[in-house]
Amino acid sequence: MSRIDRNNYEIWFIDYMDGILSDESEKQLFAFLEKNPDLAEELDKFEELTLQPADISFDAASRLQKSEADVMQIARPDFLMIKQLEDGLTEAEGQELAEEIRKDESLIRKGREYRLTRLAPELIEYAGKHSLIRKEIRPMLIQISRITAAAAAVIFVMIFGLKVFNSVPDEDTIALHPLEPLPADINETVEIEKDLKNIIEPYNSAKLLSSRQKVEYSVSDIQDDIKRQNTTIESSGTMDAPMVPLPSRGFDQTLFVSVPNAYEAGLRHMMPMYLDLNREKQNFIAENREPASPEETNSILVRGIQFVDKVSGDLVNFDKLYDEDGNFVAYNLKAGGFEVEKKLRK
Amino acid sequence: MTVEEYNDCVKQYADNVYRFVLKNIRDEDKAADIVQDAIVQDAYERMWRHHRNVQPGKGKSYLFSTAYHVLIDHTRREKNSVRIEEADLREYTHSKQYSDLQEILHQALEQLPSDQKMVVMMRDYEGYSYQEIGEMTGLSESQVKVYIYRARVFLRKYIGKMEVVV
Incomplete structure (x- = not known):
């Protein structure tokens, strides 16, 4: 702040009265006032100056107050009469209503009408009530x-x-069924002959082989071979003679012959023996x-x-x-x- | 709420809920019977689904709350809601002479906006407090009070027009 003089002393005075002058500034102020007694007298007058509040009242203030009736946008007497019906009135409200009625007697009729607005419950029975009943099996x-x-x-x-x-x-x-006894004499020659005939004839007729590989083999040739074999066996008089395999004629590789596998062959071999062994077990062999x-x-x-x-x-x-x-x-x-x-x- | 308590709610409050619904669905609606029945059934069905979470003493409130919201939705769909305070009351007055006060009152009730009508019915038919109605409807307590007071003013004006009543 600049130094105090006669041009700026008011600012110093105001700051002093507001109490915001520093100690150094106050010392300057008091030194200045000793040199200028007329301004010291002016400062004293500043300090005596205070405003007193005026004693004024606004008579219509009560009219500006708002009540619940104003919030509901309902006239005050109506509000009081409905409140009397709904919740009852306080003592002050009762006196207020009585005063209103004294001013306007038509409010008595209004009050009676308000009491009639209470709805009386009707007895109505819901027919479908039984369908709402629930049943629950207990846990x-x-x-x-x-x-x-x-x-x-x-x-x-x-x-x-x-x-x-x-x-x-x-x-x-x-x-198990009893097997038919085997015939004493088996004419193998006839049987083999029949079998071969059955095999070769459809084989040739179907022309499954090429002309070069076609079997030129007749039934009579096979018969001759079989007879030759039988003659050899009979002349030797024993089965111990070494068996000579028939020469291959080239057709045995192409015949449709289903050869049983080892399992089937074993099963066919073992099954009769197995059945003979268990023939006496009644539990195993079922009745027919x-x-x-x-x-x-x-x-x-x-x-x-x-x-x-x-x-x-x-x-x-x-x-x-x-x-x-x-x-x-x-x-x-x-x-x-x-x-x-x-x-x-x- | 147990099953027994649920069934007690059926026995005690089914008629009340039905009456509440019946009075809030307009009679001239062709499907009124079906809708009324469906709303009651729906309210009880919802309570049954949540009956384990509903407190035993709150069964009636639950039913009325459910019915109220279903009715509000129904009313909004039907667009039947009319703000009475925005309309001229003279539109709803008539020259017929009535001797039955309740008949007149129910005539007047039909003219109320659906939300005012329902809170007045909850108040008069069921005797609920403002707070309870507020909880059921989702309105503030003071809003419930305003609805009821305004409804009373309208009902008084309506029956005041009837010469025989007073």
């Missing part, structure tokens, strides 16, 4: 029914399932009877499981498992927390 009941269904399924399987599943299927039993139908075999079990499955809904599940050939090979039974998966015996 305990559900649990009991699940346990019961599971127990029933398990008992059923124990009683009927073991018997049926563990039984030997009928298709596995073999009925008609095999039972699949429906009969599984009827009790299937019906029982179907019944349990139907009654229990999702509680019991029975699934049959089949192999590639469509054979029923295993089953899976689920009932509650119980689960059985079992393979059937072949």
Whole structure:
């Protein structure tokens, strides 16, 4: 701030009265006032100058106040009468309403009309009420029914399932029939001759071979070979003579002959022996009877499981498992927390 | 809410809800019966779906709240809502002489905007407080109060026109 002089002393005075002068500035101010007593007297007058509030009141202020009735845009008497009907009036409001009625007696009729606006409930019955009623099976009941269904399924399987599943299927039993006795003399020559004739004739007629490879082989040639062989065997009088293979005529590689594989050959060789060994076992050899139908075999079990499955809904599940050939090979039974998966015996 | 408590709500409040719906669907609507029944069924169906989360003492409020909002939607779709305060009351007055006050009142009720009508019915038929009506309708308590007071003014003016009533 610049130094105080007679041109700027008012600013110093105002700052002094506002109390914002620093100590240094105040010292300057007081030094200045000692040199200028007329300005010191002026500062004293500044300090005495204060404004006193005027005692003025606004008589219409009450008219500017807003009430709930104004918010609702309803006349004050109407508001009071409705409030009397709805919630009741305070003592002040009651006096206010009474004053309003004294001023305007038509409010008595209005008040009576307001009391009539209260709706009386009608007795109306809803016809569809019964359809809304709900029923719920209690969780305990559900649990009991699940346990019961599971127990029933398990008992059923124990009683009927073991018997049926563990039984030997009928298709596995073999009925043996007595074989016809073989004839004492087998005319092999005739049989072979017939067989060869049956083979060669369609072979030549079909012209499956090229002309170069075509078999020029007649039945009479084969007959001659067979006779020659028989003569050799008879003349020697014994079967120990070394067997000489017939010369290849070039057609044996192209004949349609189905050669059994090693498994079939072994099976054909072993089967008669196997059957002879087990001929005395009655359980193994079935009686000569008609095999039972699949429906009969599984009827009790299937019906029982179907019944349990139907009654229990999702509680019991029975699934049959089949192999590639469509054979029923295993089953899976689920009932509650119980689960059985079992393979059937072949 | 248990199943038993739900069924108690059916026995105690089905008629009330039905009445509430019945009075808010215009009779001249050809499908009024179907709509009224569907709204009641819908209200109870919704409560059944959420019955485990509904407090036992709040069943009636839940039903009325559901019915109210369905009716509001229905009314908006039908575009039947008319603001009475914006219309001339004389349009709704008539010269017939009525002796049955309730009949006149229900005539007047039909002329109210749907939101005013419903809160007045909740107040008079069911005896709900402003706060309860506010909770059910989603309106503020003071807005409910305004609706009711304005509805009373309209109803008084309506019945005041009837010479026989007073």
